[in-house]
Amino acid sequence: MASTLETRQTVEEVAGDYKYGFVSDIETVKAPKGLNEGVIRFISAKKEEPEWLLDWRLKAYKKWLKMEEPDWAMLSYHKPDFQDIYYYAAPKSADDRPKSLDDVDPELLRVYEKLGISLQEQEVLSGVAVDIVFDSVSVATTFRETLKEKGVIFCSISEAARDYPELMKKYLGSVVPVADNFYAALNSAVFTDGTFVYIPKGVRCPMELSTYFRINEANTGQFERTIIIADDDSYVSYLEGCTAPMRDENQLHAAVVEIVVLENAEVKYSTVQNWYPGDKDGKGGIYNFVTKRAACRGTNSKVSWTQVETGSAVTWKYPSCILQGDGSVGEFYSVAITNNYQQADTGTKMIHIGKNTSSTIISKGISAGKAQNIYRGLVKVMPNAENTRNFTQCDSLLIGDECGAHTVPYIEAKNPTAQLEHEATTSKISDEQLFYCLQRGLDVEQSVTLIVNGFCKEVMQQLPMEFAVEAQKLLGISLEGSVG
């Protein structure tokens, strides 16, 4: 975002330090630690949810109790103690809902400014509507009036549960069912907030929609739930960007994002993620275990996932597309950087069900330090999926000789007309390239940033403009100290 970039620009070069590492002093209202029915009821009551939603949560909780934590990923981490986490922490002023920015706690606004998200600036300069999620509660939503004129719904999940129950009931859990996986079940039980988006038929959303996340309290899990529905012939571009403060204890982030795309509609979902990755010795850092899935239900529907993941101590996510509608299209563009002791097991699943569907996967993994980067992708073609086409390209770049890159591609083709292409490269930054840059006057850091950005170019150019600039700088910052 424009303001975030300016903030970064004014911050002095601090090698290895996490720039957003601070904690705000705002009083928070917390549920007691641990997970049980009582906590869930507390959360639901705090959010003034309707009965049906509380029931839904409790059903999910019961399912979760019977499920086992998965451990098939190539990740090694200290398993979270689910009873040692606060599942709800909201800033105090949320008790009296703000009606406009003027009503928002000035302390909160100051925190946002510190983060580089001055709402006023956002409002005036970039024209991006912002729904800010601060430790489990949506604080402000701007541009509601403009969007309302078009019939676009852009609000917090809590509000949607109250104001648009029919839509919620229809779509909640329809793409990621409660029992889909351990963390989805957990999220379904204790999700505390998130974004609800509905684009009506024929509407091209006039601005990019965006949400900021922030984890503040120690041991507070962020359990965001997002639902995006694009009705026939509509279009929306959604940006998700994250920052997090420095902490010693690992923090858990288990979000669920469900996207439904109907006939001839398109959703573009972009993420720039720089959660706290842990310090140089691998201590602290966020666990990012996310389930993101899009159902391309309508004919010629399209979803595009673009992600730049540079943070988190452990990342475990596979934004996926279910290509049900004939002619539907799924795209996945990803840059995942791991440095120091970070680990990432990430990729995508493209499930081809309808006829003449196609998918594109471009994954760029960069490993440095002692990090491990795993691409895990599935291209599945169901028996009736005639004329499926897929192109997969996964490239790995290794920096230094202590890191690792692994590729685990799965292809299941049950229809003989499918055309699936898979390319993979592994490379390192060559001495020749580095010398060429140095000889032209660039120092080592600049050279690495330049070469890495070039390596990721195909993905970076998918990002909306606001994110693209921030992301380029982010690549450089993430790899500080990795070469030379």
Add this chain to the structure above:
Amino acid sequence: MLEIKNLHVEVGGKEILKGLNLTINSGEVHAIMGPNGAGKSTLSYAICGKDGYEITDGTVTFNGKDLLELEANERAGEGIFLGLQYPVEIPGVSNLNFLKAALNSLRKYRGEEEIAAVDFLKLIRAKAAELEMDPEMLKRAVNVGFSGGEKKRNEMVQMALLDPIFSVLDETDSGLDIDALRIVADGINRMRSPKKAILVITHYQRLLDYVVPDFVHVLADGKIVKSGDKSLAIKLEQDGYSGLGINETAA
């Protein structure tokens, strides 16, 4: 400007330069010729500070400064440019972005202001035009998909833009057709100035017809074994290295 004394350079544990001496003054154009494997490229890499080229003895002074104390990018900042024999590709990085970053880096080293985007575009386009390079090529990734000759021409455009005090051109003429050779030679000649110096490494006389050197040296077996004026190059072409009593080492 450049003074090399008793330079010994090892690569991969093997000694390639065995006590090389060379002095280049401002305003001069020097040519180095020699059999394959003699150490010509090694000399250029050692001057420019490439990793893997270990200086085991000797000194290199540039305008009074100990060049061996500086990093590769610092030497560039001092005004040294190397036109590579095999220019490398940098996928995804456009020539424009690359050169703007490079130019600004050099300016920063010299305490000068960064160039404005608009001025940069004017400048680079002018330099590309001088070397008859299609401006569209500037938007392409550095050397990606460029033919051998185009890569060499790209090196010349970079040299023209970065305006070094001392240019080392390593077999810049190889792979060029007659027209390209003339264009490149003009580019090199444009760099001539009383305040600058040029070192051309080449196998063939024909470049030296266009870029007339003040001095010609023969590098063989890790040392400069013979020096003369431009007529030495002509003699070499006629009699070959063995004709002058020089042993050709294996490449």
